[in-house]
Amino acid sequence: MMKALVNKKSSEQASETEISVNHQKLIDATIETIAKRGLADTTIAHVAKRAKVSQGYANFRFNSKDNLLISSLQYLSDEYKKSWQKIFEEKNIDPIDRIIRIIQNDFSSKIANRNKISVWIAFYSEVKFRPSYLAICQRQDEIYSQQMEKLVSEINNIANQKEFTPKEISETYHSMVDGLWQRILFDPKIYTNEFCKNLVLKYFKSIYVNEDRFA
Amino acid sequence: MMKALVNKKSSEQASETEISVNHQKLIDATIETIAKRGLADTTIAHVAKRAKVSQGYANFRFNSKDNLLISSLQYLSDEYKKSWQKIFEEKNIDPIDRIIRIIQNDFSSKIANRNKISVWIAFYSEVKFRPSYLAICQRQDEIYSQQMEKLVSEINNIANQKEFTPKEISETYHSMVDGLWQRILFDPKIYTNEFCKNLVLKYFKSIYVNEDRFA
DNA sequence: TTTTGTATTGAATAATCATTCAATTTTTAT
DNA sequence: ATAAAAATTGAATGATTATTCAATACAAAA
Numbered sequence: 001m002m003k004a005l006v007n008k009k010s011s012e013q014a015s016e017t018e019i020s021v022n023h024q025k026l027i028d029a030t031i032e033t034i035a036k037r038g039l040a041d042t043t044i045a046h047v048a049k050r051a052k053v054s055q056g057y058a059n060f061r062f063n064s065k066d067n068l069l070i071s072s073l074q075y076l077s078d079e080y081k082k083s084w085q086k087i088f089e090e091k092n093i094d095p096i097d098r099i100i101r102i103i104q105n106d107f108s109s110k111i112a113n114r115n116k117i118s119v120w121i122a123f124y125s126e127v128k129f130r131p132s133y134l135a136i137c138q139r140q141d142e143i144y145s146q147q148m149e150k151l152v153s154e155i156n157n158i159a160n161q162k163e164f165t166p167k168e169i170s171e172t173y174h175s176m177v178d179g180l181w182q183r184i185l186f187d188p189k190i191y192t193n194e195f196c197k198n199l200v201l202k203y204f205k206s207i208y209v210n211e212d213r214f215a
Numbered sequence: 216m217m218k219a220l221v222n223k224k225s226s227e228q229a230s231e232t233e234i235s236v237n238h239q240k241l242i243d244a245t246i247e248t249i250a251k252r253g254l255a256d257t258t259i260a261h262v263a264k265r266a267k268v269s270q271g272y273a274n275f276r277f278n279s280k281d282n283l284l285i286s287s288l289q290y291l292s293d294e295y296k297k298s299w300q301k302i303f304e305e306k307n308i309d310p311i312d313r314i315i316r317i318i319q320n321d322f323s324s325k326i327a328n329r330n331k332i333s334v335w336i337a338f339y340s341e342v343k344f345r346p347s348y349l350a351i352c353q354r355q356d357e358i359y360s361q362q363m364e365k366l367v368s369e370i371n372n373i374a375n376q377k378e379f380t381p382k383e384i385s386e387t388y389h390s391m392v393d394g395l396w397q398r399i400l401f402d403p404k405i406y407t408n409e410f411c412k413n414l415v416l417k418y419f420k421s422i423y424v425n426e427d428r429f430a
Numbered sequence: 431t432t433t434t435g436t437a438t439t440g441a442a443t444a445a446t447c448a449t450t451c452a453a454t455t456t457t458t459a460t
Numbered sequence: 461a462t463a464a465a466a467a468t469t470g471a472a473t474g475a476t477t478a479t480t481c482a483a484t485a486c487a488a489a490a
Contacts, residue, residue, distance in 0.1 A: 022437095038344040040255060043477060054439045059479060061438095118343045125340035128333045128400060129253040138401065163421060172414055175394030182393050183386075185343060186353060199387055206378065206421050237467095258447060269469045274449060276468095 025051040026058055030072040035115035039122035044068075070132050073123050076116070077140045083111060088147045095154040096213055099204070102148070106177050107197040117185045145170055159208045169207060176200060240266040241273055245287040250330035254337035259283075285347050288338050291331070292355045298326060303362045310369040311428055314419070317363070321392050322412040332400045360385055374423045384422060391415060 029051035033042045044065050048058040062068040087101045105111060127134045152166035180196040205214035244266035248257045259280050263273035277283035302316045320326060342349045367381035395411040420429035 038341055040341065041344070044479085045477075055478090056440060056480080057438055060481095065478060114343070118340075121336065121340045124397065124400075125333075125336045126253055126255060128329070129256070134401065141401070164417065168414060168417060171398075172391060172418055175391045175398060175414075176387060177394065178397050179390030179393035179395075182339065183390060185339075186349065186356070199383060199390075202379065202383060203387055259449085260447075270448090271450075271470060272468055275451095280448060 022051075022053060022057075022061060026053070026061060026068060027072050027075050030068055031076060031119055032115075034072075034119045034122050038118070039069075039126070069123075070136070073133060073136050076119060076123075077136050080111060081140060081143070083108075084144060084147075088151070095151055095158065096208075096211060099151055099155065100201075100213060102151075103197060103200050103204075107180075107193045107200070109193060112181055112184055112193055112196070114185055114188055117181045121182065121185065141174075145174065148173065155208065159211060161208060164207060173200070173203075176203065237266075237268060237272075237276060241268070241276060241283060242287045242290050245283055246291065246334055247330075249287075249334045249337050253333070254284075254341070284338075285351070288348060288351050291334060291338075292351050295326060296355060296358070298323075299359060299362075303366070310366055310373065311423075311426060314366055314370065315416070315428060317366075318412060318415050318419075322395075322408045322415070324408060327396055327399055327408055327411070329400055329403055332396045336397065336400065356389075360389065363388065370423065374426060376423060379422060388415070388418075391418065 026047065029047045030042070033046050033050055037046065044058050045055050047068070048055040051058065053061075058068070059065065062071060083105050084102060087098060087105060090098065090101075093101075123133050124137070127137060148170040149166040152169045155161070156164075156166060156169075177200070180191065180199065183191040184193070184196065201214045205211070208214065241262065244262045245257070248261050248265055252261065259273050260270050262283070263270040266273065268276075273283070274280065277286060298320055299317060302313060302320060305313065305316075308316075338348050339352070342352060363385040364381040367384045370376070371379075371381060371384075392415070395406065395414065398406040399408070399411065416429045420426070423429065
């Protein structure tokens, strides 16, 4: 009966396109469902309905619910990674401006909104019991931390800051971001993205006292 | 058949004691089960087995699984609260020493261990969908923040620190602790309790530059 | 058009689980 | 000791859900 099918590309290498359409529709629907109902209450049936495919298909397409969840986490992780990778790769930009852009990104509404955060935390909460979740989260973390430390050491050189090692600054920053994201989820009235961003900027200002771009 | 029953108190106001025994056994078992298997995989049957009562009883005793979970979160919350409340109530102690004790408490092995943290995060992850979880977490937070701000303002007076408001310091501290707890869960090899505690102490040292007790 | 292969459906299956409750054991009062 | 009350059991129930798969719709090839 009624099918809303996407027009096909020519042919030969059959598809990559409309395969991806359903693939992506399901991943999006999964993330949306987790955001709306929580991981505990996310069923294949809910996801399939939201993605407008049959329940059987959703399972068939990803082999298992577990695999669908892993793919969704991977997608979320990649999406976040792209956003900061872009900033780290920008050319001709002062390290302090770069780190400010990183901070802005971490508290942009695209990244730090209650839906995304709730999905992250849902996966975090299972990390201890699902090695595959842990692996995805750790891989992300590692690269981010590495680039962050490099950036901070550039700043340390310029600003002639000796008190803190780049690792320490990177670690505290990262922890603060995670903690603030959690707080955005709990109490978005108080913890607006602006509020959180400014808190972090002030933290940097306390480290680099002579630098007023953090103000 | 075999029962390991606890000797009773005399009588009249029937019990409060042995009622509490089963009550507490079930709450302990719930927390342990969540720590070992994750919230998603915590069933009444698992909890009952661990508490050495029948499955039917576990449900009967708390009326519902949901209620058992809420009671367990409340217990966890109270336990944590007691630990810091004690420090805030200590007499004849210098505010800086007091805050150091608070930090030590937040990274003591009794509080910041992987089991407890995983249970906290499990509940956090559902906060958006369960008003009762949120209420418990928020109440905790509010009192803690309030006392913390008061303590910080005492320190600010002594240390003559103007850059940061007590609220800002309290917020960043709290976020950092939450973030670091998360990291202890992810990678306990790197994020030892010592490591985390020292990171936070260093943060305070950067705020109160002239105070060397934070070193 | 007809045939063939692929994508998709949706109903059936089997497993898991919270909850119920009649039956049993244990405790308390007489 | 006996009866009444309370606590506790564990098997049955019904709801939910991931997964399977035979049937169908669709697209491409002949």
